[in-house]
Amino acid sequence: MHYWLLKSEPSCFSIDDLANRPNKTAPWDGVRNYQVRNMLRDEMKKGDLGFFYHSSCTPPGIAGIVEIVKEGYPDNTAWSLDSDHYDPKSTPDNPRWYMVDVKLIEKFPRLITLDEIKHNPKLKNMLINRKGNRLSITPVTSEEWKAIIKM
């Protein structure tokens, strides 16, 4: 089993938005980056756990834990003209973009901030700490996972 970190701007989709969905479950849609697409399509498996990270907000940080409850399937927002993520190059016959379904497992009692993560020596190699890392989903090692849930 693998661990992941999933970024979302809370002004767009926050952990509370996920909590308010039926069954606390929602598709992680709208990814339009090939590296992340490959992870969604090929690597993220049912039962994997992920951190729900709030980005582009004050302060950024990890808000809770989600579980992958449905493995990669075509992202149908790509062929919805109404969607902000519409992409004419992706079609139902030949989908270019993929998504998974995530379910909220736990919202942390407090946000674990990026600042705290930066100052934890066990997490100095975490991808989220790397300058210029813009991938919206990144793998997390089990050591990093354990260190964070203790914080």
Add this chain to the structure above:
DNA sequence: GCCAACGTTGGC
């Protein structure tokens, strides 16, 4: 609002 660090696009 700034800007570093990428990813993508498109001319050649």
Add this chain to the structure above:
DNA sequence: GCCAACGTTGGC
């Protein structure tokens, strides 16, 4: 296949 220009992300 190279690479300059452009767009996007995201912390600050």
